[in-house]
Amino acid sequence: MTMMIEDxxxxxxxxxxxxxxxxxxxxxxxxxxLMSDVLLDDSDDILLLxxxxxxxxxxxxxxxxxxxxxxxxxxxxxxxxxxxxxxxGIPLVSTPLAKYQSxxxxxxxxxxx
Amino acid sequence: MNDYQxxxxxADAGQKDDDIMAAHSLTGTKESPLVILEMLxxxxxxxxxxxxxxxxxxxxxxxxxxxxxxKRNSISGVPVLEEGRLFGIVSVxxxxxxxxxxxxxxxxxxxxxxxxxxxxxxMPLALAIKYFQNYTFGRFPVLDKxxxxxxxxxxxxxxxAILKELAEELARYExxxxxxxxxxxxxxxTSAYTMxxxxxxxxxxxxxxxxxNEIKRLLAGAGVDKKIVRRIAVAAYELEINIAIHSVxxxxxxILDGQKVTIIARDRGPGIAxxxxxxxxxxxxxxxxxxxxxxxxxxxxxxxxxVSDKFExxxxxxxxxxxxxxxxxxxx
Amino acid sequence: MLLTELAxxxxxxIVVDNPSANITAAYTSDxxxxxxxxxxxxxxxxxxxxxxxxxxxxxxxxxEAIVLCHSRPVPDDMKAAATREGIxxxxxxxxxxxxxxxxxxxxxxxx
Numbered sequence: 209m210t211m212m213i214e215d216x217x218x219x220x221x222x223x224x225x226x227x228x229x230x231x232x233x234x235x236x237x238x239x240x241x242l243m244s245d246v247l248l249d250d251s252d253d254i255l256l257l258x259x260x261x262x263x264x265x266x267x268x269x270x271x272x273x274x275x276x277x278x279x280x281x282x283x284x285x286x287x288x289x290x291x292x293x294x295x296x297g298i299p300l301v302s303t304p305l306a307k308y309q310s311x312x313x314x315x316x317x318x319x320x321x
Numbered sequence: 322m323n324d325y326q327x328x329x330x331x332a333d334a335g336q337k338d339d340d341i342m343a344a345h346s347l348t349g350t351k352e353s354p355l356v357i358l359e360m361l362x363x364x365x366x367x368x369x370x371x372x373x374x375x376x377x378x379x380x381x382x383x384x385x386x387x388x389x390x391x392k393r394n395s396i397s398g399v400p401v402l403e404e405g406r407l408f409g410i411v412s413v414x415x416x417x418x419x420x421x422x423x424x425x426x427x428x429x430x431x432x433x434x435x436x437x438x439x440x441x442x443x444m445p446l447a448l449a450i451k452y453f454q455n456y457t458f459g460r461f462p463v464l465d466k467x468x469x470x471x472x473x474x475x476x477x478x479x480x481x482a483i484l485k486e487l488a489e490e491l492a493r494y495e496x497x498x499x500x501x502x503x504x505x506x507x508x509x510x511t512s513a514y515t516m517x518x519x520x521x522x523x524x525x526x527x528x529x530x531x532x533x534n535e536i537k538r539l540l541a542g543a544g545v546d547k548k549i550v551r552r553i554a555v556a557a558y559e560l561e562i563n564i565a566i567h568s569v570x571x572x573x574x575x576i577l578d579g580q581k582v583t584i585i586a587r588d589r590g591p592g593i594a595x596x597x598x599x600x601x602x603x604x605x606x607x608x609x610x611x612x613x614x615x616x617x618x619x620x621x622x623x624x625x626x627x628v629s630d631k632f633e634x635x636x637x638x639x640x641x642x643x644x645x646x647x648x649x650x651x652x653x
Numbered sequence: 654m655l656l657t658e659l660a661x662x663x664x665x666x667i668v669v670d671n672p673s674a675n676i677t678a679a680y681t682s683d684x685x686x687x688x689x690x691x692x693x694x695x696x697x698x699x700x701x702x703x704x705x706x707x708x709x710x711x712x713x714x715x716x717e718a719i720v721l722c723h724s725r726p727v728p729d730d731m732k733a734a735a736t737r738e739g740i741x742x743x744x745x746x747x748x749x750x751x752x753x754x755x756x757x758x759x760x761x762x763x764x
Contacts, residue, residue, distance in 0.1 A: 225329065239750040241683035244621055245723075247555050257750070259682050267530035267534050268558070270537065271555055282327065283328075285329050286330045287329055304325050307753070308679050308680055308699065311749070311753035312757040312760045315757070
């Protein structure tokens, strides 16, 4: 099933903290905290699942043209990160879930008919 | 709706997003005459000489053969070289005399000029320029400290190197002026030329990545194909992070020239002793602090090579590393 | 879940065995500080960190197994430390996302 950023927010019991819906659907899911690794993935419209809360994550997401970023464990988000997300127009979602749970739930959503 | 409330930390005082880049553009500016003097002292003959593909003859070649070589390559002199040893130079004047005297079929060693003036590769450019002023030669052979031939340098090579360095300095002065950002990118816009240079500060992971994002913005604004923009941005980002993590500091230079984009990452040390090793996936000397920031997985160089159409790396311990990545904007 | 079962689900290779491991939960992270803060005992740690320090952290939080994604090579010192600490090490060609999904039955909310 097509997953938009609002579906991501709902599925992960999260909140959209910054950035706005860009109308792009999840094309691929990358769960990674190493930004150098994230840069290796050539997929389009990546939803980036991470435990790292810094504006560097948003810069990385912008470089690869990610459709959204999710930060886990309710980790406090630096304001600079939110600002960067607003500047680049990248939806930034915060969820209380652990990344493992997010993976499972997102896959479950995407697998729906 | 759920009742989950995300936490947002207030920004640190003085960490205004846009100011940081602007402040960086101002660091390291100098008085302009000093810039040129410093440049002439800093640049060495080896930095500007032609080292690869130098056209040469051997002693037994005929002057006629040398004449043809010079004609074909539009050069005014050719070194007589055997196994790295320089025996002499055959210049246009020698060829003219040979044609007049009717001995153009003679071997080079009979008439070549052997009272040679040469430059050493480690000489500063300032000294090389004095040589050009004091002698009438159009070019000088360059020897290393063991008197082996390593290249040739002409006035044109020096002029080109100085202009290139000056352009980089100028780009740095101008900082992030957006003037060139909106250069339209039509099929025929071969005159589109933009150059930006960004300083990258050691261990400043807070700001590393800004230059790459700025480059991405410039390219997207110029209407470059999205996939190519992403490849260029990835390379720029990897190289920028690399300078911040591994070097004492340096610059990231972005050149948009017609249908080609070049990213040059240059740092001031400490250099890479084993480039093959550094290019391997998963190779890293990053410390735990860097890793905790999500970097230092050791794929930066390999990844920037992967996305580039052309990749070159040169490194000297301890003076520094230069990486060049080229991208063709034209899809073929 | 036994180690052999886990390895099978992710198409993995057991690099360091631990036949007594009983994996009841999983945690996905590449930040060792994050693992220390949130990961519970008896978990499999799904990560890309092929670094000696991952074993140190796994020992601290009480992990039984580490799943190394993207077929990341295991350095000798990491292998030796895992063997010494009795922590199983499995490599898989899957990404962290795909490996997490393949091991979804460890998800507490699915039980």
